[in-house]
Structures are given as C-alpha cells and as structure tokens.
Amino acid sequence: MLEIRDLHAEVGGREILRGLDLNLRAGEVHAIMGPNGSGKSTLAQVLAGRDTYGVTAGTVRYQGEDLLPLSPEDRARAGVFLAFQYPVEIPGVSNNYFLRASLNAIRKYQGQEELDAVDFLALVQKKMKLLHMDDALMKRAVNEGFSGGEKKRNEIFQMAVLEPKLAILDETDSGLDIDALKTVAAGVNALRSPDRAILLVTHYQRLLTYIVPDRVHVLAQGRIVKSGGKELALELESKGYQWLEGEQAAVC
Amino acid sequence: MLALKDSTTGVFASYMARFSGLDPRNAWLHAMRQRAFDRFSEMGFPHHKQEGWRQTNITAISQSVFEPRSAPPPAQLVPRLRSLDLPGVDWSPSALRLVFVNGSFAPGLSALDLPPGCRITPLAPLLAAEDAALVAHAEYADEREQAFVALNTAFLADGALVEIPDGIELAAPISILYLTTGSKEEKGISHPRTIILAGRASAVSVVETVAGFAGDVYLSNSVTSIDAGDDARVEYVRLQQDSQTAFHVSKLRTRQGRNSRVVAHNIALGGGLVRNNVHSILDGEGAECTLNGLYALDATQHVDNSTILDHAQPLCTSREYYKGVLDGKSVGVFNGRIIVRQDAQHTDAIQSNKNLLLSGSAATISSQPQLEIYADDVRCTHGATVGQLDAEALFYLRSRGLGLDESRKLLIYAFAADVLGRVQVPGLREALEGVLWQKWAE
Numbered sequence: 001m002l003e004i005r006d007l008h009a010e011v012g013g014r015e016i017l018r019g020l021d022l023n024l025r026a027g028e029v030h031a032i033m034g035p036n037g038s039g040k041s042t043l044a045q046v047l048a049g050r051d052t053y054g055v056t057a058g059t060v061r062y063q064g065e066d067l068l069p070l071s072p073e074d075r076a077r078a079g080v081f082l083a084f085q086y087p088v089e090i091p092g093v094s095n096n097y098f099l100r101a102s103l104n105a106i107r108k109y110q111g112q113e114e115l116d117a118v119d120f121l122a123l124v125q126k127k128m129k130l131l132h133m134d135d136a137l138m139k140r141a142v143n144e145g146f147s148g149g150e151k152k153r154n155e156i157f158q159m160a161v162l163e164p165k166l167a168i169l170d171e172t173d174s175g176l177d178i179d180a181l182k183t184v185a186a187g188v189n190a191l192r193s194p195d196r197a198i199l200l201v202t203h204y205q206r207l208l209t210y211i212v213p214d215r216v217h218v219l220a221q222g223r224i225v226k227s228g229g230k231e232l233a234l235e236l237e238s239k240g241y242q243w244l245e246g247e248q249a250a251v252c
Numbered sequence: 253m254l255a256l257k258d259s260t261t262g263v264f265a266s267y268m269a270r271f272s273g274l275d276p277r278n279a280w281l282h283a284m285r286q287r288a289f290d291r292f293s294e295m296g297f298p299h300h301k302q303e304g305w306r307q308t309n310i311t312a313i314s315q316s317v318f319e320p321r322s323a324p325p326p327a328q329l330v331p332r333l334r335s336l337d338l339p340g341v342d343w344s345p346s347a348l349r350l351v352f353v354n355g356s357f358a359p360g361l362s363a364l365d366l367p368p369g370c371r372i373t374p375l376a377p378l379l380a381a382e383d384a385a386l387v388a389h390a391e392y393a394d395e396r397e398q399a400f401v402a403l404n405t406a407f408l409a410d411g412a413l414v415e416i417p418d419g420i421e422l423a424a425p426i427s428i429l430y431l432t433t434g435s436k437e438e439k440g441i442s443h444p445r446t447i448i449l450a451g452r453a454s455a456v457s458v459v460e461t462v463a464g465f466a467g468d469v470y471l472s473n474s475v476t477s478i479d480a481g482d483d484a485r486v487e488y489v490r491l492q493q494d495s496q497t498a499f500h501v502s503k504l505r506t507r508q509g510r511n512s513r514v515v516a517h518n519i520a521l522g523g524g525l526v527r528n529n530v531h532s533i534l535d536g537e538g539a540e541c542t543l544n545g546l547y548a549l550d551a552t553q554h555v556d557n558s559t560i561l562d563h564a565q566p567l568c569t570s571r572e573y574y575k576g577v578l579d580g581k582s583v584g585v586f587n588g589r590i591i592v593r594q595d596a597q598h599t600d601a602i603q604s605n606k607n608l609l610l611s612g613s614a615a616t617i618s619s620q621p622q623l624e625i626y627a628d629d630v631r632c633t634h635g636a637t638v639g640q641l642d643a644e645a646l647f648y649l650r651s652r653g654l655g656l657d658e659s660r661k662l663l664i665y666a667f668a669a670d671v672l673g674r675v676q677v678p679g680l681r682e683a684l685e686g687v688l689w690q691k692w693a694e
Contacts, residue, residue: 048651052643076653088648092666098652101662105653141666158652 001026001197002047002166007058008222009039009046016042018222019058024166027194031208031233032201034219035241040201041085043219044170047199048082049075062166076102077109079165083155083172090142095154098142099124099161106162127160131187148175156187167191168199173207185210205237218244264293266317271406280382281408284391288405295399307585307618308527308556313499318441318471321433323353326360332465333361333431337690339683340461340491341427348372348426350412354433355442357410361429371415372426375445378413385415389447389477392505398529400501404443404475411445414458418451418481425457425487425677432462432470432498440470448488452481452509457677462500463493463522471499478516482509482536487676488516491684494523496551503529510536517675518574519684520547520555521691530559534568534596545574546671548691549582549615556585561603563596563627570600575671576607577664577692578615588634589622596627603634608667610660611640661692 002024009017016039024030034040046053047060049072060067067075090098103123104114115123124138131153143151152172159167169188173181188211192198200213208216208230216232217224218241225244226232236243271289276282297314298305323329334343342349344363350372351361357374366372371385378386391405412428434440450456462472472494480486486506494500500523506514518528532541547555561570576584586605607617619636641663649659668688675681 048647050647071656072647072650073653073655073659076651082651084648084651088642088645090645090648090663090666092669093662098649098662101654101658102652105655105658109653162652 001028001063002199003059003061005059007043007046007060008056009042009053010056011042011053015056016053016222017046020219020223022217022224024197024199026165026197028214029192029198029200029211030215030217031213032199032217032219033203033205033233033236036203038219039222040203040219041170044082044085044168044199044201047168048072048080073105074109077106081159081162081164081167083152083159083167083169085170085174087143087151087155089144089146091144093142094139095142096138099138099158102158103162124161127157130160130190131157132183133157149177149180152176153180153184153187156184160187160191163191165195166197166199168201170201171203172200173202173204181207182210205233208233220244263315263317266319267292267403270319274407278380278382280387281379285406285408288391288402288408292399292402292406295402297399304558304587308525308554310525310527312525313471313501316439318434318439320442321354321438321440321470323356323358324433329353330361336463336465336493337687338429338461338463338491338493339680339687340459340489341429342425348424349429350374350426351429351431352410352412352442352444353431354440355410355444367420367422369417369420370422371413373413375411375413375447376409379408385413385449386447389449389479390445392477398503400473401475401503404445404473404503407443408445409443411447413447413449414456415449416451416454416456419453420451421455422457425459425680428458428460430460430462430472430474432464432468432472432494434468434470436469436497440468442470442472444472444474446474446476448476448478448486450478450480450484450486453483454481455485457487457489459489459491459677459680461491461493462502464495464498466495467497468495469497471501474500474502476502476504478504478506478514480506480508480512480514482512484509484512486512486514488514489675489677489680490516490518492518492520492522492526492528494526496522496524496553498523500526501529502527504531506532506541507535508533508539508541511538512536513540515542515544515674515676518543518545518557520545520549520557521687523555524553526553526555528555528557530557531562532560532570533562533564534570535564537565537567539565540569542570542674543572543574544671544674546668547574547576547584548668548688549576549584550579552581554583554585556587558585558587558589560589560591561601563590563592563599563601566595566597566599568596568599570602572603573671573674574605575668576605576617577610577668578607578617579610579613580615581613582615584615584617586617586619586636587622588620589624590632590634592625592627592630592632594626597629599627599630599632601630601632605636606667607636607638608664609638609640610664661689664692665689
C-alpha cells in the first residue's frame, strides 16, 4: 500500500526527515511514535501533499505509483486521508456542503456516481451514529466553535464517510478525554479492513490501548530508529524516549 | 474645487445647454432645479485634493461630456435586459416592479399591482402635480453641499416614489431597476432618484438595481432617500451591477424615527469607477440602523464607499459591516465615519471593514474609520482587516479532494457569506450567491 524509501524532507532550509523508510501493507495498522520535533507531523503532512515541506530525496509509492508528483486533491481522490492534528475552522462553509463536495469529488475521480442529497444524508446519518455525533453538526460551519475533542471526532467522522484506502491519523488522541478517546478509537477500529491501511502518528501510548497496532515504529531525528510489535509502545511508555538515544538504525 | 464656469472644457457648456432646455413652466420644480444647478455651478465637481475625495480621482467624470441617450426600441431592449443576470429584479407579472431606462419610466417593462393605500409610482407625474410628498422630500438642505446631489436635483425629472401608510406591512419586496445606456463615443447619463417614505409602524423591502450592458459607457448619478417613521421597518438593497466601463456615483440618505429599524445593503458588483455615499441619521430614540456592504472587484475597478452614521438621539444602535473581495488591479476605498452627537447618550455602535486580497493580485485597499464622539456614555468599536486566503484552510479543503480552484472559490464565498446572510428579502440571498459563485468561478 505505502512504501517509503530514504525520504528526506525540509522546511525553510532545515532538514526534518533524514532518510525515513517505512512499509505499510493493506490491512495493517502501524503506529509511529516519537518525541516532539522528531518529524512525526512532517511525515503526515508530506504524505498529504503540503507544499510548505520540500522533499529533497527519496521515494514514496502508494499502491505501486509514485505519490509525490500528485497534488493534495489528487492524493485524496486516490484514497489518501489525513486526520489533522489541528483541524482548520472554516466559517461560512457548512459541514454538509463541504463533506458532500468532498465525497463527490472522490467518487467522481474513482469513476463512481455522485451521491444526491438524499443518499448522502442516509450515509451521513449512519456514520454519525458510529461516532455518537449530533445531527445538528452538519449544518454548522466546518469546525467553527468546535471544542478540541469535537474537532478530532469530526476528522474521524469525515474519514468514516470518505472511506479512504490509506488513513494517516496525526495526533488524533491529543485533546481527547477518555470517553471521547474510546468513541474515536471505536470509530477507527470499525474502519479496519483487509483493503485499508492506517498509520497512527502519536506521542503517547494511550491511543494504542484502544487501537492496537500491528507494528510500532519509533521516529527520532527524522529516521525510524526502532520497530517492533505492539509491546514496543508499552516499553517506550515505561522507559521514555531517552531509552532509545544511542540506539542504532532502523529495523523495518 | 474646480469651478466649472471657469473650465475651458466643453463639459459645463454641455450641462448648461441641457439645463437651459428643461421646461421651466412648473414654477416650483423649476425653482428647485435652478437652486440646485446654481449650487452645482458654484461648486463644480469634487477634486481629488479635496477632503473626502483624496483616494478617488474623478477626472474621468468631470472632464467628459455625458448626455442622455434615447432608450433603445423595446424589440432590442427586452431580450438584452433578460440576458442580464439581475437577481434583484423580479420579472414575474405579479411583481411590484418599476423600470427606468435612461432616466425615464418604462411602463411596458414595469408591473404595479398596487396594495391598497400604498403609493409605488414614477415621480414624473407627481413632479408635474407638485405633490406634497415631493415638495417635502425632493430637496434636502443638508445635501446642498454635495455637487453630485445638486446635479441630480438640477436634472430631476423622474424616479420612484415608495410611500407606505402608517401600520401597513408589505410582505412582497418592491424592485426598482435603473438601466442606463451609452457608448464610448456617445456617453450616456442618468440621474435616478428614489424616495422611500415608510409610515409609522409600517414595513417594506425595496431592492434597487442600477445596471448597464457590458461595454456601455455612461454615468449614473443616483440619489435615494429613506424616511422611516417611528417603529417602521425598512430593508433596502442596492445592487450595483453597472458595466465595468461605467461611472457610478450614489447617495443614500436615511432618516429614522423612534424605535425604527433600517437595514441598508450595498452590494457593489459592477462599475469601473464608483463612489457610494451613505448618510444615515438616527433621529429618534431607540432606532437601529445596519449598513451591510459587499464589494467584489476585479480588473481595474475602483469602488469608494464613504459612509456616515450619524447618532443624533440617545439609545440608538448602529451596525456597519462592510466586506471587500479584491482581485486584479482593483482599488477599494472605505471611509466609515461615526458621529455621536452630544445628546446621543447610550449609543451602541460597531463598525467593521474586512478585506480579502486575492493572491497574485495587485489590488489595493484603503480603509479609514473616523469616530467623532461628543457624548460621554457610549460604546463605539471599529475594526479593519486586510488579509489573504488562509493557506491552512486551502490545504485542508484540498486534502479532502476539492480542487484548487474550487477550494479558493469556496473560501472567498465563505468570507462573504455573513454579509449575504443578512439579506432577508425572500430568495434574494440565494440568487446573489449564484451571481457571486459565477463571478469567482472566472
């Protein structure tokens, strides 16, 4: 599904990713953990196509194709989804309009028929139940006046509607209380499927109690420095990131 | 100031010749016109070194000859009119509609199914009859200071009167269209005049559209006055859809009685060089006035909005929200003056001017608030912003599969959404959204 080889990326002349390798297969859930400033969010943004980051070397292949030349919208249409760490407020645009335009842009690109208002509403109502969301949300402006938790939940709700093939969740657990975390985790778990890959970017082990990953990677100074099973997350939690200082390079 | 009498151009001669040609037999009308023409002759057109006109150079108006053109024959006019996208004009047979072409009432294009007791009618016959309402309202002493208002009064011949008696609430909006034609060689002119008199506890909505055909060159110089009685509610929409080669100057004056509510929208979409003057007088305790404006400009359009909110009595509320979207090499000017007179205690005034400069454009905006406060117990706030499209928001939309153009359009539209959202006239907001969507799709 996703193959990253020797990825280097910079912002404002400063190199953040320094030779990152990662291999994520369909059906798998991988977690990327690491201290602040290790490059976790940069990786998420680079994969979604944010142009403030420059890729200086390396390759990213998505479903066998080169991902990097694609615009952000074409990546989304091809099935890549980023759940933002800081979802953006867009006053004046309703969730309803936004999500339907988004879904139909993706469906059109994938050769499917666009959904009319009635079919869209039915789909949305089904997905809202999954995340215990209030119907009134669809009429509100995108993320405007939402609490931190509501914004994160809205990201996962969008993901549930758009049904991406590759979902990247950037610090989705931050700002969530335990009940909201469980709801969001249940929403993500419901989307686990043999033809979908999920990349969880997180600072803490907490989320991984509820969304159990197949693999855990530790990112430090722009590279994967250690990889392992789900138990690696617990080990990190008890020993702290300093434990890995001096560890030798990646085992993917 | 540029004294016209000393001008060596043929401009004054042209106005003089036309003024001399007006029928002087109606003594009242002629005297009023004569006073106005004398004022205009003394003052001349405002000069760009003059206070209030520094950011708007109207040399192209003051040094060109504009003369009224005859209306095109209906067979030509009607299909062309229908091809214009005028969201403010209700063409249905049952509508309340007054259409003026080059300053004269066009009965064939109008529809007047008059509600009982109301007067919604062209001015020409009333002027001839020396109608009491016009004697009282066609000339304002405080407007004699303005050359364009004087010019409008000097050539006052037709226009629209909307008079709603006490206690009558009119549900259906009234649409008024002023169409002006002209060409580069034969520049046109019109002086639209609208008088809205809303009686005590009455309610009325008026949508005034000024428009022209693409490529036409003309000056439309309009004056609108609104007099809202105690407890009256008036919604007034001015849709400015002149051709991009046209010149437009307007004056809106509102006067409000106790506990009345006036909402005046100014949506500027067209015109090459535009100056809109608004003077709103809150003249009764508890009156509320909202000035709601949007200017959506591109190419070399220049639109200047100069507004005065005049709090003359206590306990009045004013809200002024003007927003601009500027592309190309367009120029926006906003001058928002709030006057709080000595007696106007407990004034509550908020002014906001927000501007969006589209990326890659060479557009400029000048925004200037002016607060003159002579009372001591008041709340007045103002704020002006100039920004560009939010790159984070743009990326967020694109990351959900929306294309770059669509994402840009959606964000521009979202920026303007609250201004359009204040338009209450049924169906008009949706129609305006459609027009703007088209404009920003280009």
